[in-house]
Amino acid sequence: MSEDEVTHAVRRWHETPGAVLLDGFHALKHALRFGADVPVAITSDKEAALRLARGLADDLTDRIGDLLVEVPPQVIGDLVPRVHPTQVAALGIRPGRRENLAKVSELPRAAPVVVLDNPRNLGNIGAVVRLAAGFGATGVVTTGEMDPWHANAVRAGAGLHFATAVERLPLDELPPGPVYALDPEGDDIRSVELPDDALLAFGSERHGISPGLKARATTLLRLPMRPQVSSYNLATSVAMALFHWGGTPPQG
Numbered sequence: 001m002s003e004d005e006v007t008h009a010v011r012r013w014h015e016t017p018g019a020v021l022l023d024g025f026h027a028l029k030h031a032l033r034f035g036a037d038v039p040v041a042i043t044s045d046k047e048a049a050l051r052l053a054r055g056l057a058d059d060l061t062d063r064i065g066d067l068l069v070e071v072p073p074q075v076i077g078d079l080v081p082r083v084h085p086t087q088v089a090a091l092g093i094r095p096g097r098r099e100n101l102a103k104v105s106e107l108p109r110a111a112p113v114v115v116l117d118n119p120r121n122l123g124n125i126g127a128v129v130r131l132a133a134g135f136g137a138t139g140v141v142t143t144g145e146m147d148p149w150h151a152n153a154v155r156a157g158a159g160l161h162f163a164t165a166v167e168r169l170p171l172d173e174l175p176p177g178p179v180y181a182l183d184p185e186g187d188d189i190r191s192v193e194l195p196d197d198a199l200l201a202f203g204s205e206r207h208g209i210s211p212g213l214k215a216r217a218t219t220l221l222r223l224p225m226r227p228q229v230s231s232y233n234l235a236t237s238v239a240m241a242l243f244h245w246g247g248t249p250p251q252g
Helices: 003-015 025-033 046-056 058-067 073-079 097-105 122-135 151-156 211-216 234-245
Strands: 019-023 040-043 068-070 088-093 113-116 139-142 165-168 179-188 199-202 219-222
Touching: 003 040, 003 068, 003 073, 019 025, 019 151, 025 046, 025 058, 025 088, 040 046, 040 058, 040 073, 046 058, 046 068, 058 068, 097 139, 097 165, 113 122, 113 234, 122 139, 122 151, 122 234, 179 211, 179 234, 199 234
Parallel strands: 040 068, 113 139, 113 199, 139 165, 179 199, 179 219
Antiparallel strands: 019 088, 040 088
């Protein structure tokens, strides 16, 4: 590495607007696979990162090799709040809001949109994004104050925010489509066929769905649960609902 390369990488890190942290090799890998604009990527051990690429993402090895700039460990430590064990960090440009809203609003849809009603945990948001990407859901929409593109949510999503449409909306601006909301008073989800254009809505583990969303629901559904067990983890609930929907991820 040259001093000029390091200086340029650090400058781009500080000066890139609209960027989110891609924390670790896997986040960088997923972001690149799903078309993210990645203006800068750094590592304190480029050879180790390329070994990972050759073993886990050989289709991206050349691209990652061209993109990564090796910097001293102190530099990456100064730029990243908590250095990932893979010693890789990058910046990805967040997709345009208009583009994401168009994706989740277009009808007919080939797969549901997951709605998280006022989620309280950024890690859970990221885990749900990861699930939505894996199942090929159209997108993830959140309500409330939490930013689904917060660095902690993107970290938990392992870069898969770029594989699906992720946005925050007021409750009265949800995308079109029938709302299937998870609620203990609902019908057993196993008795209902979920349509592709559904909005699958989930509340927080403690509070459940809000009265406003419950009033908008087309159908209330409940997950099978043993008596005296109070709730499932949010990501687990989303996984069960998407599995019941029965979608398969797009090929290619």
